[in-house]
Amino acid sequence: MISTNGHPKRPDGGSSNEILDVLIVGAGFSGLYLLHELRRSGFSVQVVEAGSGLGGVWHRNRYPGVRVDSDYPVYAFSAPELWENWSWTERFPGGKELRGYFAHLDRIWDLARDVRFNTRISAARFDNASHEWRIGTVDGDILRARFLALGAGFASKPYIPRIPGMEDFKGLCIHSTAWPQGGVDVVKDKKVIVIGTGATGVQIVQEAAKVATSLTVMQRTPDLAIPMQQQRYTTEQQTRDKSWYSEYYARIRKNSCAFDFDFIPENAIDVDPAERKKTFERLWNAGGFPFWIGNYQDVLKNEQSNRMAYDFWRERVRERLRKPKMREILAPTEPLHPFGTKRVSLEQDYFDVFNFDHVDVVNLRESPITHIAPNGVATKDKLYAADIIALATGFDSWTGGLTSIDIRGPEGRSIGEHWATGVQTYLGLTSSGFPNMFIMYGPQTPGVFTNGPTIIELQGDWITTLLKSLREHGHTRIEATPQAETDWSALIESLAAQTLLPRADSWYIGANIPGKPRKYLVYPNGQIEYMHHCNQALDSFRGFRVQ
Ligand code: NA7
Numbered sequence: 001m002i003s004t005n006g007h008p009k010r011p012d013g014g015s016s017n018e019i020l021d022v023l024i025v026g027a028g029f030s031g032l033y034l035l036h037e038l039r040r041s042g043f044s045v046q047v048v049e050a051g052s053g054l055g056g057v058w059h060r061n062r063y064p065g066v067r068v069d070s071d072y073p074v075y076a077f078s079a080p081e082l083w084e085n086w087s088w089t090e091r092f093p094g095g096k097e098l099r100g101y102f103a104h105l106d107r108i109w110d111l112a113r114d115v116r117f118n119t120r121i122s123a124a125r126f127d128n129a130s131h132e133w134r135i136g137t138v139d140g141d142i143l144r145a146r147f148l149a150l151g152a153g154f155a156s157k158p159y160i161p162r163i164p165g166m167e168d169f170k171g172l173c174i175h176s177t178a179w180p181q182g183g184v185d186v187v188k189d190k191k192v193i194v195i196g197t198g199a200t201g202v203q204i205v206q207e208a209a210k211v212a213t214s215l216t217v218m219q220r221t222p223d224l225a226i227p228m229q230q231q232r233y234t235t236e237q238q239t240r241d242k243s244w245y246s247e248y249y250a251r252i253r254k255n256s257c258a259f260d261f262d263f264i265p266e267n268a269i270d271v272d273p274a275e276r277k278k279t280f281e282r283l284w285n286a287g288g289f290p291f292w293i294g295n296y297q298d299v300l301k302n303e304q305s306n307r308m309a310y311d312f313w314r315e316r317v318r319e320r321l322r323k324p325k326m327r328e329i330l331a332p333t334e335p336l337h338p339f340g341t342k343r344v345s346l347e348q349d350y351f352d353v354f355n356f357d358h359v360d361v362v363n364l365r366e367s368p369i370t371h372i373a374p375n376g377v378a379t380k381d382k383l384y385a386a387d388i389i390a391l392a393t394g395f396d397s398w399t400g401g402l403t404s405i406d407i408r409g410p411e412g413r414s415i416g417e418h419w420a421t422g423v424q425t426y427l428g429l430t431s432s433g434f435p436n437m438f439i440m441y442g443p444q445t446p447g448v449f450t451n452g453p454t455i456i457e458l459q460g461d462w463i464t465t466l467l468k469s470l471r472e473h474g475h476t477r478i479e480a481t482p483q484a485e486t487d488w489s490a491l492i493e494s495l496a497a498q499t500l501l502p503r504a505d506s507w508y509i510g511a512n513i514p515g516k517p518r519k520y521l522v523y524p525n526g527q528i529e530y531m532h533h534c535n536q537a538l539d540s541f542r543g544f545r546v547q
Pocket of ligand 1: 155161176195196197198199200201218219220221343364392393394395505507512
């Protein structure tokens with residue numbers, strides 16, 4: 001049970017005995033969209049946010065180079081009142097500009113008045129008699145709500161590997177999410193080591209290389225990063241472009257990844273080599289994700305086609321690397337995993353910085369880290385000196401953020417126990433044994449293969465429609481059936497098995513966290529098919545038990 005130190009205290013904006021219709025955890029894109037939609041539909045809602053501002057990961061992440069890998073204007077909500085008076089300065093906006101966007105959202109939608117900041121939820125328990133959630137904060141407050149919506153994001157629990165000697169390091173050893181004030185100046189004129197080469201590592205490396213005395217990149221797996229093709233934009237240009245925004249936002253909802261491109265409905269293996277090369281060139285030069293999720297439809301399914309994309313990638317990257325040693329480490333002859341089966345990052349000059357004399361890369365597969373010494377990182381072969389160690393080592397994706405809250409259903413079983421052998425959800429939005437609870441942008445959805453704000457709008461609309469329907473029918477309790485949940489997992493497993501996706505040790509499969517059950521965590525067939533399943537479930541509450 002949630003421990004209480006007295007009567008429920010008054011949450012900001014509510015009375016002590018108030019039972020909210022919905023309590024939302026997290027003030028990122030998911031939580032804020034749902035707040036806005038539910039309020040418009042007459043529900044009483046409050047958001048609880050552990051941080052001090054709006055934006056979720058965009059509020060938290062302050063590391064140098066932090067930037068979104070989705071381009072303007074796709075990475076934004078589609079409501080005209082939001083885009084009419086907003087302009088971006090870059091095709092792929094940086095963290096500061098994204099924080100500005102959240103301040104804009106707040107100005108237009110008046111969100112912060114219903115957000116309780118600096119409040120971390122520690123526990124939640126569903127009461128079967130009253131059909132309500134009792135939600136405890138770390139400060140000992142108890143909040144009450146009929147429905148609980150978890151918008152904690154997939155990257156809310158940092159993964160910090162246990163490396164012997166870490167506590168003895170005399171300099172600064174920080175995870176990317178805990179970057180101190182000062183941004184890139186923190187690494188200026190310093191000896192820097194970056195551990196990890198995912199999207200975050202790539203972004204830190206690009207910036208640190210320009211100001212650090214030395215930079216050593218410790219790579220376990222090469223990032224098959226593709227060009228961002230960043231551009232600056234003017235307000236005038238965007239003002240002109242706004243004539244097509246409405247149509248644009250409607251159109252992206254018709255594409256499987258909710259971007260303004262889709263997979264090419266042809267197989268790479270079937271087309272003439274010259275034509276294939278031309279297509280690869282075109283996608284490469286366009287920049288952004290098209291070379292990954294707008295490529296030939298068989299690239300993520302057929303080994304030979306995938307290898308063609310990899311070989312193209314490898315040659316283009318090697319052209320930029322002057323040192324042969326770097327070529328084989330960063331763009332190996334043989335891929336370690338099929339192209340695109342791990343998150344593909346976008347880079348601006350990531351590969352070029354390895355031509356600087358003060359930038360080095362260590363292949364951890366050949367020379368693993370043994371320990372952290374007071375003055376640097378030791379591998380099997382050498383001690384690398386450092387003033388700063390940046391851990392770009394990722395997250396216990398999805399489940400970490402959720403299981404760190406002690407969420408318990410009516411039988412007292414926790415979500416961590418329910419998922420002990422692997423995530424189980426129905427539609428990625430609900431979980432059997434946890435009535436009146438929704439997960440946004442969660443596991444077993446196409447979330448991370450799609451444009452975030454769009455899938456968040458679709459899920460937020462779905463939850464709102466479902467809650468309105470329950471209200472109309474006089475129902476106070478809804479819960480996914482165990483069978484619906486089992487079927488959903490089986491469907492994802494079978495769809496993923498038709499692709500190359502499970503072949504990489506990625507966070508898509510939980511492989512980045514020691515001991516985490518391996519289970520493919522992304523619905524792989526895109527948002528159109530996914531939303532079709534969700535909308536079918538709205539019909540007569542298919543897959544749910546309602547009371
Ligand atoms: P990622 O994509 O999980 O990348 C983490 C990186 O850290 C990756 O290169 C890992 O290597 C590496 N790693 C993890 N543990 C270790 C240890 N113990 N030793 C050495 N290297 C390690 O996290 P990001 O923060 O970059 O990106 C997360 C998402 O946030 C991103 O995809 C965007 O959607 C936003 P590995 O590949 O596992 O061999």
